[in-house]
Amino acid sequence: MKHIANLIILTILLVLFYSCKNGTNRNIENQSKIKTETVENQEEFEGFYAKFYEDSIFQFSRMKFPLKGGEIGGDDYVPSDIEGSTYEPRKEWKLEDFHAILPGIESYPKENYELILTKTDTLVTEKIVLHSSGYSEIREFRLYDNKWYLDYFFIQNF
Numbered sequence: 001m002k003h004i005a006n007l008i009i010l011t012i013l014l015v016l017f018y019s020c021k022n023g024t025n026r027n028i029e030n031q032s033k034i035k036t037e038t039v040e041n042q043e044e045f046e047g048f049y050a051k052f053y054e055d056s057i058f059q060f061s062r063m064k065f066p067l068k069g070g071e072i073g074g075d076d077y078v079p080s081d082i083e084g085s086t087y088e089p090r091k092e093w094k095l096e097d098f099h100a101i102l103p104g105i106e107s108y109p110k111e112n113y114e115l116i117l118t119k120t121d122t123l124v125t126e127k128i129v130l131h132s133s134g135y136s137e138i139r140e141f142r143l144y145d146n147k148w149y150l151d152y153f154f155i156q157n158f
Contacts, residue, residue: 041146045124048148049141053104060095064144064151067093073134073157093153102139102153124148134158 052059070090105115105128116127122143129136140152 042143043147045119045141045148049124052148052150053102053106056101059101059150060098062147062149063095063098064142064149065093065095067150068152069093069138069154071155071157073155102150 048062052062070092072089105113105126108128112130112132114129114131116125116129118125118127124141126139126141127136128139135157136155138152138154139150141148142151143149144151
């Protein structure tokens with residue numbers, strides 16, 4: 001009789017053990033499925049990037065105005081700490097500040113300009129540099145609701 005009781009207890013423990021293990025596997029499978037679906041719904045940056053520089057309507061629809069960033073330099077630049085300076089550096093960009101589409105790196109002479117791209121899962125920083133002068137542009141693209149947007153634009157020209 002004691003042997004039968006031990007066998008029943010062992011059977012119950014094995015059933016419980018396997019059911020808990022299967023539940024854990026299902027949770028892992030469900031979590032994996034959620035991550036896969038999120039990645040599948042996320043816009044691919046390379047496709048976005050190509051279209052951003054080819055299509056002006058698409059480009060302006062994917063800019064988060066007002067854009068953070070600014071502009072420093074140019075012919076009118078006088079540091080603000082010099083007496084009599086009225087220069088106020090730009091701190092953001094509005095839609096009306098753009099009179100034409102932003103050009104991609106392919107529009108710049110390749111022998112003079114360098115493109116530096118830095119990527120994470122949710123941020124891509126594009127830096128365009130003219131090494132022979134003090135000119136550079138920094139553009140940051142961020143992921144919002146699984147779509148890429150330009151939300152930072154900075155020009156330095158000395």
